[in-house]
Amino acid sequence: MMIASVVCSVICGTASAVGEAVFQSCENCVSFILKTGAFMVMWSGIMNIAEESQLTHKISNILSPVITKVFKGVKKGSKEEKLISSNLAANMLGLSNAATPLGMAAMKKLAEKSLNSTATNNMCMLAIINCSSLQLVPSTLIALRSSYESVSPADITVPIWIASSLTVVFAIFFTKLIQGRDISA
Numbered sequence: 001m002m003i004a005s006v007v008c009s010v011i012c013g014t015a016s017a018v019g020e021a022v023f024q025s026c027e028n029c030v031s032f033i034l035k036t037g038a039f040m041v042m043w044s045g046i047m048n049i050a051e052e053s054q055l056t057h058k059i060s061n062i063l064s065p066v067i068t069k070v071f072k073g074v075k076k077g078s079k080e081e082k083l084i085s086s087n088l089a090a091n092m093l094g095l096s097n098a099a100t101p102l103g104m105a106a107m108k109k110l111a112e113k114s115l116n117s118t119a120t121n122n123m124c125m126l127a128i129i130n131c132s133s134l135q136l137v138p139s140t141l142i143a144l145r146s147s148y149e150s151v152s153p154a155d156i157t158v159p160i161w162i163a164s165s166l167t168v169v170f171a172i173f174f175t176k177l178i179q180g181r182d183i184s185a
Contacts, residue, residue, distance in 0.1 A: 035147035059089035
């Protein structure tokens with residue numbers, strides 16, 4: 001496609017415009033990366049403070065009773081429960097770099113209870129909750145809005161709280177509804 005575009009631009013006499021557009025795109029890309037990267041570094045620092053101050057641990061403790069209700073058979077204080085709640089707390093605070101290894105560790109721990117290589121209901125529930133992800137700090141979207149010079153980039157926070165809360169509730173509801181049913185027929 002790129003070769004065809006270059007050939008077509010030479011034939012049509014617009015090669016200089018195509019070259020200029022390529023360089024402008026490169027300039028825009030670098031500018032976007034620098035703006036977004038700076039914002040993400042700032043949020044990573046803030047989230048690192050949240051982690052060091054045990055805020056993620058406190059949120060994890062608050063989530064514990066919910067975890068034992070949503071994840072059937074996961075006992076309070078168990079390794080699975082601690083990993084799941086830490087993963088969810090990190091996701092809620094926008095600590096995706098910390099949430100991913102916690103989620104993987106939780107998934108491995110849950111996989112130990114599987115009798116074969118099939119995903120268990122709890123494994124599916126963890127994947128669904130991580131995909132729907134309740135966001136308290138939507139740092140990536142705030143960074144994107146800030147890089148495009150939004151007047152108030154954080155104005156999306158409350159709508160994201162509402163939307164992500166509803167998404168998680170419906171995801172849990174429908175996952176619980178489907179669990180145990182034979183949907184292969």
